[in-house]
Amino acid sequence: MRPGTLKQILLITDGCSNHGENPIAMAALAKEQGITVNVIGVMENDVIDEYGMREIEGIASQGGGVSQVVYAQSLSQTVQMVTRKAMTQTLQGVVNQELKQILGSEVTMENLPPDKRGEVLEVVDELNETVNLEILILVDTSLSMKHKLPTVKEALLDLSLSLNARTGNNQFSLFVFPGKRKDVEKLLDWTPKLESLTTVFNKLTPRGMTPTGPAIKEAIKHFGKKRSLKGLLSGDHDEEFYEESI
Amino acid sequence: MIMMKSFTKSQFNIKYGTIIQGKWHQNSYKVIRELGSGANGTVYLVDFNGNKAALKISFEPMTVTSEVNVLKSFSKAQGVTLGPSLLDVDDWVIGTQQYSFYVMEYVEGVHLIPFIRKNGMTWLPILILQLLKDLGDLHKQGWVFGDLKPDNLIVAGPPIKIRCIDVGGTTPIGRAIKEYTEFFDRGYWGLGSRKSEPSYDLFAIGMIMINSCYPQRFLKKEGGIQQLTQAIDASQELRKYKSVLIKALTGKYQTADAMRKDLLKILNGQTVSDQKRTVRRRSYNYNQTRQRKSRRSWVMGVIETILIFILISLLYVYYILGNIF
Known part of the structure; x- marks a missing residue:
């Protein structure tokens, strides 16, 4: 199996959306296009309210991803863990699909004998290390997030440290919502170096609304933009393979 | 500190005396007590035919598989005594649920x-x-x-x-x-x-x-x-x-x-x-002084050029003035 490209949206928020499209529906739309949506809920001393919690879980499960709610101080480790976990989840899905095609509809990794399972997992580990990753980070910059933003910045730098230790290539892009005039604002276009976010991040001014749905919608479009540009240069057949199999 | 359990379900709570029997190898292990639990699963002290062993059980079969892969390569590499030795890998079926576990040497x-x-x-x-x-x-x-x-x-x-x-x-x-x-x-x-x-x-x-x-x-x-x-x-x-x-x-x-x-x-x-470090530091200092030196010579060069330029201009002005009058 040749490594293709995994696509992920990483949403960092502290509560409910209150503007625009339904974010859970938008997550479903992302998944249909082979993009996994992961959500990290940041809370602080207090607990996130029930409704916000349900939305966070809903977005991730609809988006085929992983969700986790944490205190701001343990954000760094969670961000990288959630990302890696979602990658493994997607790759296992791909491998299971292959297994079904080879061994019949009932076979997944879980019901192979332990020895065989170990061998299959080595394939997943190998893919995890070498697969290319496109990750679009969506940061909620509504007013309540204001003093959590420095921690978010730290966590994202830490994420790039973890991911850049892999052999596979990484492409990062960063969007914040709400933006200056629009619902969503692009801070960083596709780049292998997430470190460049340090300067843009310090200039952020938090604003009122939380348009989570429109933000996801815009993020999906941005994946498309990249692909069409790249597609002009070289045909990416591998990507299609992953999209089908998720 | 991680509060949510959206995909990490609640912890195991297996009582004393429970028999864990493997689906593939049919070995039976009697639970004695819990040794510890983490994000990836719970470790129990178990009795296997009168011997003590440690059994790790997890909700995520792939966690077990991945750790077993490592333990196996340890046992392949002779003389590596760092980790516990691996005794068994299996699945435990209760009702409709299936959990993966592995059994290792109990390090007391x-x-x-x-x-x-x-x-x-x-x-x-x-x-x-x-x-x-x-x-x-x-x-x-x-x-x-x-x-x-x-x-x-x-x-x-x-x-x-x-x-x-x-x-x-x-x-x-x-x-x-x-x-x-x-x-x-x-x-x-x-x-x-x-x-x-x-x-x-x-x-x-x-x-x-x-x-x-x-x-x-x-x-x-x-x-x-x-x-x-x-x-x-x-x-x-x-x-x-x-x-x-x-x-x-x-x-x-x-x-x-x-x-x-x-x-x-x-x-x-x-x-x-500390040899390596001192050598490096010295070479760094060396570079720094050289840089400073070169900067100084650059400044001198500029001053020199300006002086020559002024001198020539003065001579030229003097020459022109001399021609007019």
């Missing part, structure tokens, strides 16, 4: 930090020497331990011997580190990458020594080697090993053996040479 002992607190600081360098030896063997087999920390270290015996009990973070050399704990991770302190290489583990060893003298650990403030050096200087015990610690924390050791030799030197009352 005390965790590193309580052991040192009870038996004295003298033991710290000795246990570290033991650990470095095993770690060196592991590295030679092409693995890096990854999540090295006191919680994963047990002092067994007598005879006293340090052992690692959780091999979940072990990664082949050259890949990205799978699991880590911030305090022991060089990336967190801004002192290196998360690529698995021997120096990653050696950094963690340095932090384990620091942790032994700061049982509460401490948070990152400015980070970097400055903060860690301050912590070392503030502890009478750690100051003894300062040269080795600094070299380990700044990634100067390529092998566990090199660090082990330096630590032995200190214990035998010799000083550890």
